[in-house]
Amino acid sequence: MYLTPQHILIAGATGLTGEHLLDRLLSEPTVARVLAPTRRPLATHPHLENPVGELQTLLPQLSGQVDTAFCCLGSTIKQAGSQEAFRAVDHDLVLAFARRARELGARHLVVISALGANANSSVFYNRVKGETEEALKAMDWPQLTIARPSLLLGTRHEFRLGERLAAPLLRWLPGKYRGIDACALARALWRLALEEEDGVRVIESSDLRRLGR
Numbered sequence: 001m002y003l004t005p006q007h008i009l010i011a012g013a014t015g016l017t018g019e020h021l022l023d024r025l026l027s028e029p030t031v032a033r034v035l036a037p038t039r040r041p042l043a044t045h046p047h048l049e050n051p052v053g054e055l056q057t058l059l060p061q062l063s064g065q066v067d068t069a070f071c072c073l074g075s076t077i078k079q080a081g082s083q084e085a086f087r088a089v090d091h092d093l094v095l096a097f098a099r100r101a102r103e104l105g106a107r108h109l110v111v112i113s114a115l116g117a118n119a120n121s122s123v124f125y126n127r128v129k130g131e132t133e134e135a136l137k138a139m140d141w142p143q144l145t146i147a148r149p150s151l152l153l154g155t156r157h158e159f160r161l162g163e164r165l166a167a168p169l170l171r172w173l174p175g176k177y178r179g180i181d182a183c184a185l186a187r188a189l190w191r192l193a194l195e196e197e198d199g200v201r202v203i204e205s206s207d208l209r210r211l212g213r
Contacts, residue, residue, distance in 0.1 A: 004030045005068035005193050009106060011055060011097045012072030014038050016152055017112060020186035021070060028190075035062060055093060059100045068193050069101035071111040076125075083124055091132045098136055108143040110193050111136060112185075115150045115205055137200055145192050150205040151179045180205055184212030 008025055012018040013036040025034050026045050036042060037051045037058040044050075051058045055073075073094050080086040098109055116123070119130035133146055188211035192203065203211075 005108070006030060006032045007035075007064070007066045007068075008033065009035045009062070009066040009069040009101050009104060010072065011037065011070070012074065012112075013042065014040060015072050015074065016182045017185050017189075018070075018072035020183045021072060021189055024186055024190050033064070033066075035064065035066060037062065056096065059096055062100060062104065065105045066101065067106060068108045068110070069098070069104075069106040070189060070193070071097055071101075071109065073097065074112060074114075086125075087128050091128050091135070094132050095135050098139060098141075102139065102141070107141070108145070108193065109136070109141050110145045110147065110189050112189075113146050113148050115148050117146075117148055133202075141200075143196070143198055144200045146200070146202045147185070147189060147192070147208055148202060148204050149180045149185050149208055152185065153179045153181045178205070178209070180209050180212070184209060186212070188212035 008031060010018065010022060010025070013022045022034065022036060022042070025031050026047055031047060033047055033049065035049045037053070037055055039052070039054065041052050042048065042050045049064075051061065071094055073089060075086055075089045077083055077086045080089060094111065098111070101109060113133055114126070114129045116126045117129035117133055118126050119134050121127040121130060136144060136146070185208055188203075188208040191211050192201075
């Protein structure tokens, strides 16, 4: 069974995947409204509402009914500056966004997590991602879709040397470990949003690549 999301809330619309996803949402004739809070202004569009500021500050001010929410928030420890700052974004802010989306009426949350997310992992990054997933599951969403992409491939606004060096190799790794283009991930997220399947789904990177073709 398929539904067509019409009123959408998206966080992370200026990020690598978020930019591609926002373009797709605004090009869909069935989408009536996209609410996209961002730090910097976006290009205007008749179906786009773009509150500008820090997301944590903007969340209580968001209004209007939404049916589907996309969370494309994500950082790195290096980019955030510390483990505590990383957790504040990839755990605390993601959960705050999810709670506000639910308050606005969203019944389906599509969230980008990461390959290897595991609340019991000894790797800090994977553990935080896993703890975030578990906390989202505990919110009892009618429909929760967790995407676990491998390394995202594409041109970022900020330079990440490790990703730049690893990208050629990751295009040839097998299965879920192979890198995924951000535009393909965005296509996959939209297709997943169209599917009405109650409960929790965890989609690994190999399936995301297939959906994003």
